[in-house]
Amino acid sequence: MTVTEAATERLIRIGEVARGAGVSVRAVRYYEQQGLLVAERSPSGQRLYRQDAIARIRFFQQMYAAGLTSRRITELLPCWDSGHTDAEQRAMLRAERDRIQAKVDELQAALNRLDEVIAITDTHP
Amino acid sequence: MTVTEAATERLIRIGEVARGAGVSVRAVRYYEQQGLLVAERSPSGQRLYRQDAIARIRFFQQMYAAGLTSRRITELLPCWDSGHTDAEQRAMLRAERDRIQAKVDELQAALNRLDEVIAITDTHP
DNA sequence: CTAAAACCTGACGCTGACGTCAGAGGCAAG
DNA sequence: CTTGCCTCTGACGTCAGCGTCAGGTTTTAG
CATH class of the missing domain: 1.10.1660.10 (Multidrug-efflux Transporter Regulator; Chain: A; Domain 2)
Known part of the structure; x- marks a missing residue:
């Protein structure tokens, strides 16, 4: 080009x-x-x-x-x-990264609880 | 008790x-x-x-x-x-499960993009 | 007995990423 | 020309999970 x-x-x-x-x-x-x-x-x-x-x-x-x-x-x-990046931006990047990672862990935990119920109720129709 | x-x-x-x-x-x-x-x-x-x-x-x-x-x-x-559970509830459970799983994938993708920037900017202070 | 702390019922406020409606102008096709 | 679609600028509406204030009763601590 x-x-x-x-x-x-x-x-x-x-x-x-x-x-x-x-x-x-x-x-x-x-x-x-x-x-x-x-x-x-x-x-x-x-x-x-x-x-x-x-x-x-x-x-x-x-x-x-x-x-x-x-x-x-x-x-x-x-x-x-x-x-x-400057120092402030690097701090923000890390903070957002950590927040997202924590959120992923929360979602995984919730996912496990839902899967438990799904497994149980599928075997007890 | x-x-x-x-x-x-x-x-x-x-x-x-x-x-x-x-x-x-x-x-x-x-x-x-x-x-x-x-x-x-x-x-x-x-x-x-x-x-x-x-x-x-x-x-x-x-x-x-x-x-x-x-x-x-x-x-x-x-x-x-x-x-x-009844059929409707099982469908809701599955739908929520799938939605959460999709959300996890989204968050992981975002996490990867942030980590890329963090890696690059940490090597270029 | 009294003052502080905790509880009650409304009811309005807040946040963030838009949806939606109003009224008006712009632009290619037949 | 005019029909129809696209775009423009405000500006108010939405939703969900609470926060917060008002004005009053109840429980507890000393």
Whole structure:
């Protein structure tokens, strides 16, 4: 890909982004409002996104699913975009990691209790 | 333990239950309101609980942590209390189990992405 | 007996990631 | 041209598990 091609990369509108990422149009606007996603604007004011916006939104969804807030994600986005962190960010990364790991353990425990009941009630129809 | 002792089991008030289970008094009242927890009443109207109420609440917390709603828990409580289930309950048990398992997988994926960044940024201080 | 601590019943508030509705403009096709 | 779909900006609604405040009764400690 040449520099010229990169400069003329095809931009897509919000509907295509939303469908591509499997979220609602409302959600995409919300991400922008939270400072997660920046969009260019067409002369008439419509949002225009680059292709990688879809991957970014998928990443947001993954972090949301892991229990991170929009605020936390904005604070940690530079770690992904620049590959560099300061001490505060490293502390946040560790804290989130530990919280998620604890959550996994909780879920596993709950899973075991459900499986016990399933096993018992399946043998006693 | 004799039958007479069982009949005169020491009942505890809501504050002791809450402290024992590590939740707020408000939370315990909420569980009753949702139909999760029944309490006797003293002549003056105060709630009186048996000791096992604490274990029940710990169980509720575990299910909440696993993403079950109060409604779902009430629907599945008979499975624990009676050890018996009908077809609908078995379907719910399986659905919840699968949902939790999927959630675990999501969290593991997020965990891996965080660990990648932690590993990279720790080697690039 | 009295003061503090604990309990009661409403009932409104909070949080976060959106859903949803209103009213208005933009854009390719027939 | 106009039909129909897409997009825009507010702004209020939702849900669930409580937090919190108000105003009053009850139990306990000294």
